[in-house]
Amino acid sequence: xxxxxxxxxxxxxxxxxxxxxxxxCRYLHQGQAxxxxxxxxxxxPLETRCRYYQRGSCAYGHRCNFVHAAEVSTSSTNNANHxxxxxxxxxARKNSSNNANRNGQGTSWKTSVLKKQGDSADSGIGExxxxxxxxxxxFVPAGKYNIPxxxxxxxxxxxxxxxxxxxxxxxSLPQAHLSSPSNKKKLCPFQEAGECKYGSQCVYIHGDTxxxxxxxxxxxxxxxxxxxxxxxxxxxxxxxxxxxxxxxRSKDKTCGVCFEVVMEKSPREQRFGILPNCNHCxxxxxxxxxxxxxxxxxxxxRACPECRVTSDFVCPSMYWVDTKExxxxxIKDYKGALSVKDCKYFRSxxxxxxxxxxxxxxxxxPDGTKAxxxxxxxxxxxxxxxxIDVLQQIILWDFLDERENRWLxxxxxxxxxxxxxxxxxxSDWSDYDFFFD
Amino acid sequence: MANIAAQRIxxxxxxxxxxxxxxxxxxxxxxxxxxxxxxxxxxxxxPETPYEGGTxxxxxxxxxxxxxxxxxxxxxxxxxxxxxxxxxxxxCLDILKDQWAAAMxxxxxxLSLQALLAAAEPDDPQxxxxxxxxxxxxxxxxxxxxxxxxxxxxxxxxxxxFELKIRRLTDMGIEDHQARVALSxxxxxxxxxxxxxxx
Numbered sequence: 062x063x064x065x066x067x068x069x070x071x072x073x074x075x076x077x078x079x080x081x082x083x084x085x086c087r088y089l090h091q092g093q094a095x096x097x098x099x100x101x102x103x104x105x106p107l108e109t110r111c112r113y114y115q116r117g118s119c120a121y122g123h124r125c126n127f128v129h130a131a132e133v134s135t136s137s138t139n140n141a142n143h144x145x146x147x148x149x150x151x152x153a154r155k156n157s158s159n160n161a162n163r164n165g166q167g168t169s170w171k172t173s174v175l176k177k178q179g180d181s182a183d184s185g186i187g188e189x190x191x192x193x194x195x196x197x198x199x200f201v202p203a204g205k206y207n208i209p210x211x212x213x214x215x216x217x218x219x220x221x222x223x224x225x226x227x228x229x230x231x232x233s234l235p236q237a238h239l240s241s242p243s244n245k246k247k248l249c250p251f252q253e254a255g256e257c258k259y260g261s262q263c264v265y266i267h268g269d270t271x272x273x274x275x276x277x278x279x280x281x282x283x284x285x286x287x288x289x290x291x292x293x294x295x296x297x298x299x300x301x302x303x304x305x306x307x308x309x310r311s312k313d314k315t316c317g318v319c320f321e322v323v324m325e326k327s328p329r330e331q332r333f334g335i336l337p338n339c340n341h342c343x344x345x346x347x348x349x350x351x352x353x354x355x356x357x358x359x360x361x362x363r364a365c366p367e368c369r370v371t372s373d374f375v376c377p378s379m380y381w382v383d384t385k386e387x388x389x390x391x392i393k394d395y396k397g398a399l400s401v402k403d404c405k406y407f408r409s410x411x412x413x414x415x416x417x418x419x420x421x422x423x424x425x426x427p428d429g430t431k432a433x434x435x436x437x438x439x440x441x442x443x444x445x446x447x448x449i450d451v452l453q454q455i456i457l458w459d460f461l462d463e464r465e466n467r468w469l470x471x472x473x474x475x476x477x478x479x480x481x482x483x484x485x486x487x488s489d490w491s492d493y494d495f496f497f498d
Numbered sequence: 499m500a501n502i503a504a505q506r507i508x509x510x511x512x513x514x515x516x517x518x519x520x521x522x523x524x525x526x527x528x529x530x531x532x533x534x535x536x537x538x539x540x541x542x543x544x545p546e547t548p549y550e551g552g553t554x555x556x557x558x559x560x561x562x563x564x565x566x567x568x569x570x571x572x573x574x575x576x577x578x579x580x581x582x583x584x585x586x587x588x589x590c591l592d593i594l595k596d597q598w599a600a601a602m603x604x605x606x607x608x609l610s611l612q613a614l615l616a617a618a619e620p621d622d623p624q625x626x627x628x629x630x631x632x633x634x635x636x637x638x639x640x641x642x643x644x645x646x647x648x649x650x651x652x653x654x655x656x657x658x659x660f661e662l663k664i665r666r667l668t669d670m671g672i673e674d675h676q677a678r679v680a681l682s683x684x685x686x687x688x689x690x691x692x693x694x695x696x697x
Contacts, residue, residue: 317600317601318565318566318600318601319502319505319506319565320505320506320509320510321505321509341601347600350566351566351600354566354567356567357596357598358596361596361597361598361599364599365601366599366600366601366602367599367601369599
């Protein structure tokens with residue numbers, strides 16, 4: 062430690078828990094030299110206490126030069142705590158702020174909750190968003206691999222803690238001494254995401270590096286967690302492989318109508334229109350336009366422009382499907398996705414759907430009960446003799462493309478939520494956007 | 499012109515130029531204007547047909563709605579064929595009408611026309627006179643078609659008998675082509691042709 066008069070002056074940074082110089086600081090880190098405290102101008106905790114903080118809020122928050130009550134009340138214990146090393150825990154820190162709240166004092170700073178990256182999916186909406194900015198993808202280094210949501214969820218970290226993990230110790234209440242063993246098990250989210258700048262000083266465990274994802278997210282002891290993570294990684298890897306294969310088999314495919322490479326078209330048009338009954342490749346916009354052509358007979362436009370095999374509908378897809386299995390899955394998912402969308406003719410019971418039970422869309426009443434609408438209506442008309450002619454049954458497919466297109470415009474807001482055969486356990490249909498278009 | 503049509507014709511143009519049919523001189527496409535709306539096609543008369551050895555020029559007009567609508571094609575070169583008008587060159591071919599498919603190309607159209615020359619469809623005629631002759635007097639049809647190929651498409655088979663009959667009519671002041679049409683229509687019966695021309 063440096064010599065000189067400054068040794069007797071209390072370090073303001075240390076007092077607020079964010080002195081970067083640590084041991085090398087030329088100013089007094091309170092508690093290190095208790096004997097010299099008296100030489101400082103503001104030695105009495107009561108005098109140095111922040112009046113604004115006492116009234117409820119201090120605009121300077123933890124940067125305030127004056128001591129905030131909670132810090133005063135615990136400063137002595139904290140000093141001891143600090144000297145013992147890394148026993149502090151964020152749970153304790155959380156408790157302290159909870160206690161402060163209960164005492165009606167309120168916390169001095171906004172607790173910016175830092176969750177793990179993997180939790181970002183369920184954050185960012187509503188009231189959380191303001192507090193979650195620390196967790197915004199831009200701030201979290203690297204790593205597209207989602208960390209299992211259920212596994213080892215780390216308690217929220219405050220902004221101050223992010224800046225300096227030591228800070229938590231400064232304000233922790235006596236509970237801080239009871240460093241709970243559970244915290245020992247938490248993996249450091251920073252190390253997991255990239256590199257933790259506190260290295261071995263970090264209060265969290267730095268896990269072993271996973272061979273698959275390259276992140277330090279394997280718990281050294283917790284076998285269960287390791288296994289789970291590896292499984293997740295393998296699953297992710299398989300998905301990535303599947304995606305790469307899909308991209309590989311799609312990237313050279315040209316549309317049989319416009320003759321352009323589908324994946325090289327404008328982003329909005331990079332969609333395949335898969336015909337269920339043949340294996341000819343078209344971009345969605347072209348095959349739909351063809352099927353809407355008015356100048357030809359139905360039979361012509363319902364047929365594949367290449368082989369004239371008739372298909373009843375076009376299934377939109379982000380990628381080309383080669384095998385029968387892939388195609389079946391795609392079509393199944395597509396129909397599944399449509400079947401939860403309300404039919405625009407049935408209108409929850411207020412209208413009548415001409416396609417009856419052949420309709421791909423959902424026929425359900427507002428209370429959720431599904432309606433049995435029976436077979437498609439038949440068109441009737443009176444002929445000259447007054448008899449009723451039953452015209453040909455209305456064919457759903459005659460309308461389907463058009464309906465899909467109408468719907469297309471209504472889902473524009475989902476445009477960016479394009480996913481590739483996203484996890485089937487995900488109930489959010491917005492991920493299936495690509496099916497609809 | 500709609501972008502898709504021009505883009506596609508450009509691609510097709512390159513495709514036709516590189517295709518093996520062009521290498522074998524069976525088909526050919528040339529640009530008429532710079533914006534790809536009009537082209538000139540050429541097909542060779544298929545072997546073992548009356549059209550063998552001839553080269554038939556086609557006018558191809560690409561609509562803005564191409565490829566969702568077929569190109570408008572007609573023969574510039576005069577031809578004697580049941581499905582092609584001997585007067586206007588209009589073609590009766592299903593794929594150029596209601597059986598068009600968006601995946602068809604200039605190349606497939608030209609090859610289809612070539613196939614049409616080899617296999618006429620007299621039951622779905624464009625030119626009723628030719629179709630009637632085709633059905634009733636196959637040999638006369640073949641000779642006539644071969645003669646037309648010689649005269650208009652640069653075919654190799656000269657028919658001195660037909661030339662003579664035409665000369666007789668042109669000597670009477672009848673225009674060459676008019677005389678040929680009249681004679682062809684009446685199975686090269688000079689008397690009936692003359693009668694028709696002067697009635």
